[in-house]
Amino acid sequence: MENKIRVSNLNFFYGKAQALYDISLEVPERQVVACIGPSGCGKSTFLRTLNRMNDTIPIARADGEVIVDGENIYAPGTDVVALRRKVGMVFQKSNPFPKSIFDNVAYGIRINGIQTSKTDLNDRVEKALHDAALWNEVKDRLNTSAFGLSGGQQQRLCIARALAVQPEVILMDEPASALDPIATQKIEELVVELKRDYTIVIVTHNMQQASRVSDRTAFFMLGKLVEYDSTQKMFQNPNEKLTEDYITGRFG
Amino acid sequence: MDHRIIDQQLDVLRDKILLLGGATESAVQRAMQSLVERDSVLAKQVLEEDKIIDQMELEIDRLSIEILALQHPAAHDLRFVISVAKITPILERIADHAGSIAEAALVINIEPLVKNYVEFPMMAQTAAEMLRSALDAFTNEDAQLSREIIERDKEIDTSYKKVFNALLEMMIDNPSATTGAAHLLFVAKHLERIGDYVKDICELNVYLREAAFIKHSRLI
Numbered sequence: 001m002e003n004k005i006r007v008s009n010l011n012f013f014y015g016k017a018q019a020l021y022d023i024s025l026e027v028p029e030r031q032v033v034a035c036i037g038p039s040g041c042g043k044s045t046f047l048r049t050l051n052r053m054n055d056t057i058p059i060a061r062a063d064g065e066v067i068v069d070g071e072n073i074y075a076p077g078t079d080v081v082a083l084r085r086k087v088g089m090v091f092q093k094s095n096p097f098p099k100s101i102f103d104n105v106a107y108g109i110r111i112n113g114i115q116t117s118k119t120d121l122n123d124r125v126e127k128a129l130h131d132a133a134l135w136n137e138v139k140d141r142l143n144t145s146a147f148g149l150s151g152g153q154q155q156r157l158c159i160a161r162a163l164a165v166q167p168e169v170i171l172m173d174e175p176a177s178a179l180d181p182i183a184t185q186k187i188e189e190l191v192v193e194l195k196r197d198y199t200i201v202i203v204t205h206n207m208q209q210a211s212r213v214s215d216r217t218a219f220f221m222l223g224k225l226v227e228y229d230s231t232q233k234m235f236q237n238p239n240e241k242l243t244e245d246y247i248t249g250r251f252g
Numbered sequence: 253m254d255h256r257i258i259d260q261q262l263d264v265l266r267d268k269i270l271l272l273g274g275a276t277e278s279a280v281q282r283a284m285q286s287l288v289e290r291d292s293v294l295a296k297q298v299l300e301e302d303k304i305i306d307q308m309e310l311e312i313d314r315l316s317i318e319i320l321a322l323q324h325p326a327a328h329d330l331r332f333v334i335s336v337a338k339i340t341p342i343l344e345r346i347a348d349h350a351g352s353i354a355e356a357a358l359v360i361n362i363e364p365l366v367k368n369y370v371e372f373p374m375m376a377q378t379a380a381e382m383l384r385s386a387l388d389a390f391t392n393e394d395a396q397l398s399r400e401i402i403e404r405d406k407e408i409d410t411s412y413k414k415v416f417n418a419l420l421e422m423m424i425d426n427p428s429a430t431t432g433a434a435h436l437l438f439v440a441k442h443l444e445r446i447g448d449y450v451k452d453i454c455e456l457n458v459y460l461r462e463a464a465f466i467k468h469s470r471l472i
Contacts, residue, residue: 208324235326237463247326249256 004029004169004199005050010064012045012223014057019045021224023064027169027216032191032200034214034231036207037246041220043203047171050201051087052080068169085112088167092174094154096146096161101138104146104157105129108165124164131197132160133190152183159190163198170194172202176209188213207247211235219243258323262332265315269336269343272308273387276343279305279350280383280446284376287357287439295361298354305347312340328460335460339390339453346383346449349442356435356442363432366422372439375411378404379443382450389454395461398454408447415440 005027012020035043129135176184217234286295316337389397
């Protein structure tokens, strides 16, 4: 299996404070990688290094390499907008725009200056809503406000919005932590469904969620990658005692 | 976190399976004693106490399922619960074999004494030792000892063949001993099966310790 992302010796700093220490791992194409670890362990910081989302923080600095499709995304001259189109992101709290359902999904296509006919745009919005498993619930009210959707639907709308610009990788930062169990289940089913076409890296506090949806799991602690292996191995027989202690709730 | 909720339940589960192991070991040992010493009262006791073992099995099943459903164990905790859940019915089956030996004893004990029990005491002793060691290996999560016990199953198989042939000869030479000898054949088979079950327990001990499946390893 090809690696979509290869991270080598990545160190990350917020000013003088080091948040990530010498992280190296590979994300295989069309697989789901879950990042777990206690609060403040660096897993969200790590996620955000994969599409340079941390660039928005002025004092943030990264060294090391993050190779996506063979290109180091930290190399000078990298087109960050193109990078984020390729490596999309879904956040913990759903954040639809104060627009209609349709315009939310079409937003990325329009802002990226992707030239489409009206029919093409409609098709792409419909496909993104289908892929996000939301189409059947919203097809009759595409022009109503996105705020009228439930929390779970809003989160799937945000996923549809991310999918509409046809990314190859989707980063998800605790996408279901604010949702009820049914909405959570839908998101989890969606993640499994999406990996047919996309590479997914998901940060989650919910260990069962990591074990249910991911192929590989990375356990972070105090900014270090303690262990990274197949999810099966991590949850049945991890190599590191720290991993075992964390996933069995001996500390947290 | 020093004390997890699951720890208390895992401790109870450990206590329960050790009690079941002890009861099973005692059932095998006393069933053989009832045969060798022609003690039918003891044989009846063994049969009577099988209900207690069945009850213990039910309790362990219930607790294992409860822990899986409510505590979502992972890693070693998960392997422990799975091992207990799989070892429990094996112990219950070993106890059933002990019951069958006790039933045979009730018949054999009223028959004329078969000349001698040939290799029986040794075979029974090996089976009992293997069972005790397997339970020790479970308690100490000793994969090395478990592998050694698995090898000892061959001793029982060899004894079984000797006992089988000796009893067959006995039936040919002395037709009046046929009833007793035929029942002893069954006893030998029960002991041989107990050896196989102990082997299964040891394979689960290795899984508990190493997360490795050594059963049917040619298929993995």
